[in-house]
Amino acid sequence: MWGNWKTVSQFVLVSFSALSSELQALLSLLFLTIYIITLMGNILMILVTTADSALQSPMYFFLRNLSFLEIGFNLVIVPKKLGTLITQDTSISFLGCASQMYLFFFFGAAECCLLATMAYDHYVAICDPLHYPVVMGHRACAQLTAASWFSGFPVATVQTTWIFSFPFCGPNRVNHIFCDSPSVIVALVCTDTSLFELEALTATVLFILFPFLLILGSCAQILSTIFRMPSAEGKCKAFSTSSSHLLVASLYHSTAILTHFQPRSSTSPENKKLLSLFYMVVTPMLNPIIYSLRSSEVKSALRQVIHTPGPKETMSDLDENRKGRMQGQRKEKQIPQLGF
Numbered sequence: 397m398w399g400n401w402k403t404v405s406q407f408v409l410v411s412f413s414a415l416s417s418e419l420q421a422l423l424s425l426l427f428l429t430i431y432i433i434t435l436m437g438n439i440l441m442i443l444v445t446t447a448d449s450a451l452q453s454p455m456y457f458f459l460r461n462l463s464f465l466e467i468g469f470n471l472v473i474v475p476k477k478l479g480t481l482i483t484q485d486t487s488i489s490f491l492g493c494a495s496q497m498y499l500f501f502f503f504g505a506a507e508c509c510l511l512a513t514m515a516y517d518h519y520v521a522i523c524d525p526l527h528y529p530v531v532m533g534h535r536a537c538a539q540l541t542a543a544s545w546f547s548g549f550p551v552a553t554v555q556t557t558w559i560f561s562f563p564f565c566g567p568n569r570v571n572h573i574f575c576d577s578p579s580v581i582v583a584l585v586c587t588d589t590s591l592f593e594l595e596a597l598t599a600t601v602l603f604i605l606f607p608f609l610l611i612l613g614s615c616a617q618i619l620s621t622i623f624r625m626p627s628a629e630g631k632c633k634a635f636s637t638s639s640s641h642l643l644v645a646s647l648y649h650s651t652a653i654l655t656h657f658q659p660r661s662s663t664s665p666e667n668k669k670l671l672s673l674f675y676m677v678v679t680p681m682l683n684p685i686i687y688s689l690r691s692s693e694v695k696s697a698l699r700q701v702i703h704t705p706g707p708k709e710t711m712s713d714l715d716e717n718r719k720g721r722m723q724g725q726r727k728e729k730q731i732p733q734l735g736f
Contacts, residue, residue, distance in 0.1 A: 406487045407584075409480060411573040411669065424481035430681050431474045437684035438463035444698060451693055454532045455521075458514045459687060461541050465507045466680035472499040473574050473676050490560075493575035498556040500574065500676075502548035504652070505603045509544040511645045512607035516540075518641060519614040522634050523621045551599050558592055559585075571665045573672060578656075600656045608649035615642050644683050651675035 412420060441463045445456040476496065480486050488496070520531050559577050565586040570576075577596060581589050618638050625631045655671040688694045 406489050407493050407568045407570050407575065407580075409486045409488055409573065409575075410569055410571045411477070411480065411486065420481050420484075424478055427474055427478050427481065427677070430677055431470060431478065434470050434474075434677075434681040435467060437681065437688075438466050440698070441684040441688065441694075444694065448700070454517050454537045455514070457537050458510065458517060458541065461544070462507070462510055462514070463684060465503055465510060466683060468499070469503040469507065469676060470680050472496055472503060477573060488575065493570075493580075494556055494560050497559070497575045497577060497580075498552045500576070501552035501555055504548070505551045505599075506545050506548035507648070508603050508607045508652075509547045510541070511641075511648065512610045513540045513544050514641055515611040515614040515645065518638050519617055522618050522638070547603070551603060555596060555599065558595070562587055562589065562592075573669050574676075576672070604649060604652050604656065608645065608653070611642070611645045611649070640686055644679070644686055647679050647682065648675050651679070 412423060415423070442460050445451045445460050473496075476488065476492075517532055517537075521528050524531070555577060559580060562581075562585040564584045568584060570580060570584070581593070615638060618634070622631050622634050622638070625634065651671050651674045655668060655675070688698065
């Protein structure tokens with residue numbers, strides 16, 4: 397990497413440079429809008445689930461961490477993309493490209509593992525509710541979350557170090573919206589990369605495909621358990637939250653799988669750019685919206701945050717409403733505190 401850094405000073409991100417200046421201006425406005433909505437939505441999710449005492453179940457603990465990951469994911473890609481569209485400067489330094497790739501791998505792998513952890517949390521809560529307080533205690537939740545975050549370090553370190561140790565001897569033009577390893581390998585590396593590509597495929601299977609299969613398997617078990625529930629209200633609440641997580645995981649994993657598993661010969665660079673934009677930019681914006689719309693507790697907490705007491709309503713009234721929500725949650729014994 398050090399030798400490459402001395403000989404290759406920068407790369408050029410082609411991305412949307414072929415578009416007209418008017419379309420690029422519209423894209424910059426669209427990216428800025430999505431970026432602001434993503435930051436506001438995820439920050440609000442973190443603040444609400446932290447401040448509200450009724451939202452302290454494991455589900456919301458994982459949701460807070462997912463929001464942190466989504467914010468990090470967006471910070472890696474969108475600010476640089478906005479700067480490129482506004483200033484028309486498509487260059488990125490060697491170290492900047494390596495840093496962007498490293499953080500992309502880190503946040504991507506961590507998010508895949510965290511989504512699988514959240515699916516396991518749902519599975520235990522619905523399929524084995526009697527053991528849920530023991531299995532998903534505070535220590536277990538912290539350990540599972542730490543393992544999800546840590547999983548991003550080895551894959552990011554190995555792949556980034558390996559790819560940037562190859563010699564770059566072609567034109568330094570990356571036909572993508574960011575420094576993604578397949579784009580760098582195909583266009584810029586002038587040596588045999590078959591061993592690295594095998595390792596990259598293995599990492600993709602382990603961190604994208606395998607967690608998604610675990611999520612689908614847990615959802616199948618959850619659906620089987622839901623259909624056997626005697627309470628119609630319990631069925632609706634369990635299905636509502638489980639379907640929210642399945643929708644979020646499906647949006648993220650399906651586009652990531654299409655991006656990384658399609659043969660190069662059948663995938664145009666423009667299609668790959670659009671797929672990458674969806675799971676790196678659009679899904680972080682949609683996730684807090686999906687979870688908040690499907691969770692009555694989050695919607696109620698948001699109303700408490702936004703609502704200002706009128707002349708006939710004091711803060712004690714708001715406290716009573718919050719206590720009522722907490723007592724209502726305690727009375728729900730069919731399923732543990734999973735945010736239902």
